Amino acid sequence: MQVLVGATLIDGTGARPVPDSAVVIDGERIINAGARGSAPWPAHAEVIDLSGLTLLPGLIDTHDHLASHGYALTKRWGLDEPASTTHLRTGGVLEATLAMGYTTVRDAGGLDAGFKLAIEEGLASGPRLSLGVKIISPTGGIGDGISPSGHSCWIPPDPALPDSVANGIDQVRAVVRAMVRAGADAIKCATTGGASSRRGHGPRDAAFTRDEMRVLVDEAHALGRKVMCHALGGPGLRLAVEAGADSIEHGCYLSEEPELIAMMAERGTFLTPTLLVYVYHRDSAAPHVRRRARELYARHLESVQMALAAGVKISAGTDAGGHGHPVNARELECLVEAGMSPLQALRAGTGLAAECLGWERELGTVEEGRLADLVAVDGDPLRDIALLQRAERIKLVWKGGRMCVDRRVAREVAVEA
């Protein structure tokens, strides 16, 4: 049994901080948390003094691409290095992300279930994973990995990442089932293009019919999976909200559709803005990507503000992959820049993020019964949200009650003569 005492506790529920707290951990779970006097512990417990630090729930990124290391076609098709090298690179990202206090990440496509297995078996270090496996779209959508010349990749398909192109309701149902068979915890789909998609399929261009999307949501829900839908604007955005996607990913042009914002608030549909990826794309080498990202950013900020004001639940996601790793907490600063208070941004990256994943009974808050996923940081993130981006400030990380990062003492580095 461990007791973490003396830290200022921000519990992830949106409540005000509790100074001089005590969090009691038995095995992998929190059994008590609150002000020091209100959370008693047995005499034999190991007491860890966190005075001067701020204790938070483990951070959660609800939209990441952990296995993506760049947008270039040679990277996306795996032509520039052997697969083993790429996998080791991905392993490094997983480890570094956990070390930055991210104890849970939802992968929005590209990471196969083997990484989750390896972490669970202790072969590799990394966050808890919720997997989308691959992005489902029709031909020509963002799940259709075609080159600008119209060629498809000639490398034999990886059975751990099944083909995700689906046309017509029967194929849509079959592809959802194939993703679940491959280990998907969430169903990732796309009803519009994006900033980085091919010319002719931009943020307001639609993919999928109403019937296809209804069947996709229906089948995902029948299999107990939430639907995370990439949708930026135009009729495809409407389609995603109306068909009942559980979260709208990006949602940049939502501000053009106040009626959809009201519908999301009423139904409890999440918005995951991923502001960070558009900051990155504003400097893309591809002119059409650069133009789209610059065009949408002001509207995107407005969309976040309107959604927040309307009571839409917002979760923090970065769309990292080829950028952003492992400084995923930069998204929390973007959310503050968009108008959230630091406390709201922290909740978007903890308690609400867990709810977005459907894991709110297990994770995301520091409360009795939750898994003991915790981060102790040096400083007050409510005064300076950006401190979460600095490794030296992330002093301690626990995942399931196990301390997996300890930066309290600067380590002496042995140098061989």
Ligand SMILES: [Zn+2]
């Ligand atoms: Zn994405």
